[in-house]
Amino acid sequence: MDFSKFNITPPHLKEAMELMKSGRLKEATTLIQNNLSGNVSDSTTPDNTSNANTMKDVTPDRPTLQDSATTKKSKPTEKAKSTKTENRTTPEERANQSPNKLPDSIQSLTDKIKNFKIDLPSMIDINGMSAGLNTHIEPTIPENAQFLQGTFKSSQGSHDYRLYIPASYTQAVEQGLHVPLIVMLHGCTQSPEDFAVGTGMNELAEQYQCLIVYPAQPVSANPNRCWNWFKPTDQQQGQGEPAWLAELTQSIIKGYAVDPSRVYIAGLSxxxxxxxxxxxxxxELYAAIGVHSGLAYRSATNLPSALMTMRKGSTSSPNLAPNQKFVPMIVFHGDQDQTVNIRNGEQIVEQAKLRLQAQKMTLDRQQHEIGSKKSYRITQLKVIDDKGLNQLEYWKIHGAGHNWAGGSSAGSYTDPKGPDASKEMMRFFLQHEQTTG
Structure with missing residues (x-):
C-alpha cells in the first residue's frame, strides 16, 4: 500500500499510533496487519483524527513516582543491593528484553513509514518510535550509590524527579566537602531514567563526585512530555515551569551537601x-549551562510558532532583559537535525554573544576544525575572556541529527558517534563557579 502521493497521515496509521501510545500493542498490531492485507474498513477520517498541528505523545505513561518524604536520605535496602550485584545484564540487553518491545509487524511498519512522503508534525520522530516505547529502563548503579525517586511540591504544582547520589557522596560529607549539582532536563517523549541511561551522566557523576537531578515532565503538563519552552507563562521568572525548576534546585541545595557556587543545568531539545x-x-542560580539541540530564548510564544521555529529558526529578535548577568554556555547542534533546525543553535549563540558584549569584558574568539575516525567532523567556536576562561563554546557537529552526541544506544535520541557531549559538558561546567556582585 503506497501512501507516498498523499500529504496526510493514513487514518489507520493515526489510529495505530494512538493505540501504541496507550500501550495497546496487540490491538495496534491487528489493525496494521488487517490493513496491509486489505481486510479493514477505514471508518476513521481526517475529520475525526487528532489535529496534525499538535505535539503528540508516542510513549506510554510511566507509573507515578512515589513521594520521597520517607526515602529521601534512606540507604538502599538489602533487596535492592542484591538486585544491583546480581543483575549483570547491560542496559542495551535490558532494552531488548523489555516487554514494551515493538512486535515485528509494527517494527516493519515503522521501517515502511520512513519512506512515506507524509507531512507528520515535526515533534513525531518515526525513527525514535521504537526507542520511545522503551524509555523507562532503570539504570544500573554502583554499590552504595542511590537513584532516588521523589515528588517535589511547590507553589507551581508537583513534579516527579530522580536524584542520583554517587557512591562517594557519603565520604565527601564526612570530609566536610560540598559537591557540584547538575540539573538535567530530558527531551520530548523521554523520562529521567531514559535520559540518565542515554547521556551516561550518572557515570560521570561517580567520576567527578556530583549530584545529578533529573526533573520529570508529566503528560498532564504536556502530552508529549515536552517542557513548555514556547509558552509565555513558562518563559518568566516567578511562575510556571521556571519557578518550579528553580525551587527544586534550591531544595536540593539545601537538603544535601551541595556547593551553591557550582550548580549547573543542561538539557536536550x-x-x-x-x-x-x-x-x-x-x-544567579546557575554557574553554567549546557544546551544540546535546543532553541533560543523566547524564539516562540505559542504552539504554531514553536513548530515553525523548530523547522526554520526564529524570525524575530527576542527582547532580552537589560543588564542581565551572562551565564557561561556550551552548545551542541547537529547540522543535519531534521527536528530542530541548526539555525536555532546559531541563534542561541547569537543571543549569548549579545549578553557577553553587554558585559564589556575583553574577549578572544577562536574557531577550530576537529575530527577523528570515532567522531563527526566538528567546527568549534570558543569565546575566551581575558583570564583565559571559556565563556562560550559552540560545537557544530557536521552530519549529526537530533540526538545526544556520544550517548549510549540504550537510551532514546542518542548517537554513540562522538563527540562525547556529556564529557565535554562536565569539563566545561567544572571550570565555572557562580560569583556574586
Whole structure:
C-alpha cells in the first residue's frame, strides 16, 4: 500500500499510533496487519483524527513516582543491593528484553513509514518510535550509590524527579566537602531514567563526585512530555515551569551537601530550550549551562510558532532583559537535525554573544576544525575572556541529527558517534563557579 502521493497521515496509521501510545500493542498490531492485507474498513477520517498541528505523545505513561518524604536520605535496602550485584545484564540487553518491545509487524511498519512522503508534525520522530516505547529502563548503579525517586511540591504544582547520589557522596560529607549539582532536563517523549541511561551522566557523576537531578515532565503538563519552552507563562521568572525548576534546585541545595557556587543545568531539545530559559530567568542560580539541540530564548510564544521555529529558526529578535548577568554556555547542534533546525543553535549563540558584549569584558574568539575516525567532523567556536576562561563554546557537529552526541544506544535520541557531549559538558561546567556582585 503506497501512501507516498498523499500529504496526510493514513487514518489507520493515526489510529495505530494512538493505540501504541496507550500501550495497546496487540490491538495496534491487528489493525496494521488487517490493513496491509486489505481486510479493514477505514471508518476513521481526517475529520475525526487528532489535529496534525499538535505535539503528540508516542510513549506510554510511566507509573507515578512515589513521594520521597520517607526515602529521601534512606540507604538502599538489602533487596535492592542484591538486585544491583546480581543483575549483570547491560542496559542495551535490558532494552531488548523489555516487554514494551515493538512486535515485528509494527517494527516493519515503522521501517515502511520512513519512506512515506507524509507531512507528520515535526515533534513525531518515526525513527525514535521504537526507542520511545522503551524509555523507562532503570539504570544500573554502583554499590552504595542511590537513584532516588521523589515528588517535589511547590507553589507551581508537583513534579516527579530522580536524584542520583554517587557512591562517594557519603565520604565527601564526612570530609566536610560540598559537591557540584547538575540539573538535567530530558527531551520530548523521554523520562529521567531514559535520559540518565542515554547521556551516561550518572557515570560521570561517580567520576567527578556530583549530584545529578533529573526533573520529570508529566503528560498532564504536556502530552508529549515536552517542557513548555514556547509558552509565555513558562518563559518568566516567578511562575510556571521556571519557578518550579528553580525551587527544586534550591531544595536540593539545601537538603544535601551541595556547593551553591557550582550548580549547573543542561538539557536536550525541549529540555535544552528550557535550560536556556533558566539561564535568562535565574542567572544567579546557575554557574553554567549546557544546551544540546535546543532553541533560543523566547524564539516562540505559542504552539504554531514553536513548530515553525523548530523547522526554520526564529524570525524575530527576542527582547532580552537589560543588564542581565551572562551565564557561561556550551552548545551542541547537529547540522543535519531534521527536528530542530541548526539555525536555532546559531541563534542561541547569537543571543549569548549579545549578553557577553553587554558585559564589556575583553574577549578572544577562536574557531577550530576537529575530527577523528570515532567522531563527526566538528567546527568549534570558543569565546575566551581575558583570564583565559571559556565563556562560550559552540560545537557544530557536521552530519549529526537530533540526538545526544556520544550517548549510549540504550537510551532514546542518542548517537554513540562522538563527540562525547556529556564529557565535554562536565569539563566545561567544572571550570565555572557562580560569583556574586
Amino acid at each position: 525541549a529540555g535544552a530550550a528550557m535550560a536556556v530559559i533558566m539561564a535568562e530567568t535565574y542567572p
